[in-house]
Amino acid sequence: MDNQEKLLEELEEFKKEKDRVKEIVGKIGGKDNxxxxxxxxxxxxMIAALLFAGGVLRKIPLNVTMYCAMMIGIVKIIWLLYEMSRANHFQYWILSTIEIRINEISGRIKRIEKSIEELKNGD
Incomplete structure (x- = not known):
């Protein structure tokens, strides 16, 4: 009975940890902060203001307006790449942590199986 209670406790602990990891992984992708x-x-x-000032008001030459708008678009692409690399790094870290935990749990399961076999053979 004592071993079964320990196994049930470990199972509940595993379920809680699984839910926590699932929540963390769910926060990684999809939603903008x-x-x-x-x-x-x-x-x-900035792009809208540039296009308004250059295209509608004619305060800035159209060529300069377009170049500036393209530069701002490039800055946006660089920002996107930076955010993607941060998210990918975080996902890698999470997956590595999960792999380590799975290996630990696998070791525990093997030890538990050995103890169960010993108990069966001992009876």
Missing amino acids: IQNKRVNMLLIG
């Missing part, structure tokens, strides 16, 4: 939204709005606002 506030900083990304602010940067996106800033860059879009």
Whole structure:
């Protein structure tokens, strides 16, 4: 009975940890954070202001306006690449941690199986 209680406790602990890891991994992809939204709005606002000032008001030559808008677009692409590399690094770190935990759990399971075999052979 004592071994079964320990196994049940380990199983509950594993389930809690699995849910926690699932929540963390779910937060990694798909959703923009506030900083990304602010940067996106800033860059879009700058492009819109440039195009308005250059195209509608004719305050800036059209060539300069287009070059500046392209430069801001390139900055946006660089920002996207930076954010993707950060997310990929975090995913790699999470997956490495999960692999280490799986290896630890596998070792535990092997030890538990050995103890069960010893108990069966001892009876």
